[in-house]
Each structure stands twice: as structure tokens, then as C-alpha cells.
Amino acid sequence: MLSCRELGYRYPGGGWAIRGVSLEVRGGEALAVLGANGSGKTTLILLLAGLLDPSSGCVCYNGVDVRELGLRYRRVCGVLFQSPEDQLIAPTVREDIAIGPLQLSFSREEVEKAVREAAMQAGADHLLDRRTMRLSQGEKKRVALAGVLAASPKVLLLDEPASGLDLGGVELVKSLIRAYRSRGCIVVFTTQDSELAAELADRVLLLRSGLVHAYGPAREVLSDLDLLAEAGVKPPSPALAYRQAGLDGSPPLTPGELAEKIRELRGDLG
Numbered sequence: 486m487l488s489c490r491e492l493g494y495r496y497p498g499g500g501w502a503i504r505g506v507s508l509e510v511r512g513g514e515a516l517a518v519l520g521a522n523g524s525g526k527t528t529l530i531l532l533l534a535g536l537l538d539p540s541s542g543c544v545c546y547n548g549v550d551v552r553e554l555g556l557r558y559r560r561v562c563g564v565l566f567q568s569p570e571d572q573l574i575a576p577t578v579r580e581d582i583a584i585g586p587l588q589l590s591f592s593r594e595e596v597e598k599a600v601r602e603a604a605m606q607a608g609a610d611h612l613l614d615r616r617t618m619r620l621s622q623g624e625k626k627r628v629a630l631a632g633v634l635a636a637s638p639k640v641l642l643l644d645e646p647a648s649g650l651d652l653g654g655v656e657l658v659k660s661l662i663r664a665y666r667s668r669g670c671i672v673v674f675t676t677q678d679s680e681l682a683a684e685l686a687d688r689v690l691l692l693r694s695g696l697v698h699a700y701g702p703a704r705e706v707l708s709d710l711d712l713l714a715e716a717g718v719k720p721p722s723p724a725l726a727y728r729q730a731g732l733d734g735s736p737p738l739t740p741g742e743l744a745e746k747i748r749e750l751r752g753d754l755g
């Protein structure tokens with residue numbers, strides 16, 4: 486289990502970027518962190534990854550402070566940075582994806598296998614021989630993701646994994662999150678897309694100016710359209726359409742749920 490209690494962070498010389506954040510994510514659960522620009526999503530991911538030291542509170546993995554776990558936590562934790570440029574460091578794609586497996590002291594064959602499999606999973610297998618800095622933004626993102634997956638993380642922390650990707654890329658990210666969750670991994674991802682959160686998350690943490698504006702089961706948080714708007718997040722389009730049509734009750738959050746509601750309404754009309 487990944488948890489934090491009263492977590493806060495102040496950048497040197499700055500104000501509080503996040504404050505008073507408490508949460509818990511169990512294996513097999515996905516938490517979506519939603520919030521407007523500058524609400525603290527990236528800061529929270531870096532804290533959960535143990536890459537920033539909290540100014541207050543702490544982050545625990547299975548009840549132990551991640552600062553105490555050090556390298557043992559780094560080994561199980563995979564972080565996808567918001568900007569792939571912060572992630573890619575090796576000259577070629579193949580070398581870059583191999584960094585994680587090499588750090589885990591895999592044998593040469595194991596490294597090759599891990600690189601191949603991760604590249605396939607992230608849809609980057611056709612890029613293996615390319616130079617990292619010559620890739621397009623979307624390609625870089627896939628390679629960065631492959632690098633994270635190659636180290637077989639048990640905790641997956643993804644900062645805006647779907648932003649800047651085409652339709653195929655977004656579908657790939659969705660199926661990866663589902664697969665890692667059902668495999669029992671802990672998944673935390675940030676997004677500004679409430680529909681993506683509705684499709685993937687068990688729970689949602691809604692940040693507003695670094696503070697927790699809402700935290701709870703995904704359906705509960707995402708059905709409260711006023712709460713989302715207060716935090717500067719666009720509510721799911723199916724829910725907006727439902728409300729604009731003057732319909733009450735729990736709004737549909739995904740296209741599939743909207744279709745279901747329309748079928749029900751058609752039935753009612755006879």
C-alpha cells in the first residue's frame with residue numbers, strides 16, 4: 486500500500502505547492518489526481534516517487550517511510566515524468582529502455598527480453614534503433630513509458646501519461662493502466678481529463694491550488710460537476726450533456742454510460 490499523511494511541499498523560495506494531502510492506494514487500485522494547471526499534480530507525483538523530500542508529513546510504502554526505504558523503494562517504483570525530455574537520457578531508444586533493467590542487474594538476455602517486451606507494451610518496438618533526441622513528442626512519450634515498464638514496477642506513478650498522445654497512444658495508455666491495476670500494482674496517474682479518470686480510476690483526488698478539494702470514490706467525485714468546475718476541471722462531457730438536457734440523478738460519466746441512459750430513456754418513451 487502507498488499512503489501519505491498531511492503531505493506538504495514548499496519549493497525553495499516559493500510558497501506551498503501542495504499542503505495537507507492524505508491518501509491511500511492499495512495494490513490493484515488506480516488513483517487519478519485531477520486538477521488545473523499549477524494545482525500541484527506534478528509535485529505530488531515527485532513526492533510519491535520519493536524524488537522530493539516532503540516539507541511536512543511523509544510518504545509510506547507498506548507502512549514504511551520511503552526515505553527510509555531508499556533504493557529498495559526506487560526498485561519497485563516506476564515514474565513517468567510529465568515531460569519525456571526529463572526522462573530520456575541515453576542516445577538510442579534501445580539503450581534508454583535498457584537503463585532500468587541494467588540497474589536491476591539482469592543478465593544480458595534478460596535485459597534484451599525486458600527491453601523488447603516493454604517496447605511492445607508501449608507501442609515503441611518500431612523505434613528501438615532510433616536516436617532518442619530525434620523522436621517526435623508522442624514517440625518520446627512512448628519510449629519514456631517503455632523505459633518505466635521495463636523495470637517491472639509494482640508502483641506505477643504516471644504524470645499526465647495521456648497528454649500529447651494520438652488516439653492510439655491514449656488507448657494504449659488506458660489498456661496499460663488497466664493491465665497493471667488488474668495485476669495488483671498500485672497505479673497513480675495525473676490528468677486534467679475527467680473522462681479519462683472516469684474510465685480508469687477507482688478513486689479520485691481533486692486538487693485546487695495545492696489543497697485537497699475532494700477525495701473519494703471516482704463516481705462520487707466525478708458526478709459532482711460543481712466541485713470539478715470550482716477546481717477548474719472540465720466535467721465529463723456525457724455528464725454535462727445530461728445536465729444540459731435537464732435530467733436529474735446520477736449523471737453518466739463515460740460515452741458507454743451515456744449510451745445506456747439513452748437506451749433507458751428510449752424504453753421509457755415507449
Ligand SMILES: Nc1ncnc2c1ncn2[C@@H]1O[C@H](COP(=O)(O)OP(=O)(O)O)[C@@H](O)[C@H]1O
Nearest residue numbers: 496499502520521522523524525526527528529
Ligand atoms: N521548481 C519549482 N520552483 C518553484 N515553484 C515551482 C516549481 N515547480 C512548480 N512550482 C510551483 O508549484 C505549484 C504546483 O506546480 P505543479 O506541481 O507543477 O502543478 P501541476 O502539475 O498541477 O501543473 C505551482 O504554483 C508551480 O508554479
Ligand SMILES: [Mg+2]
Nearest residue numbers: 526527528567
Ligand atoms: Mg504537472
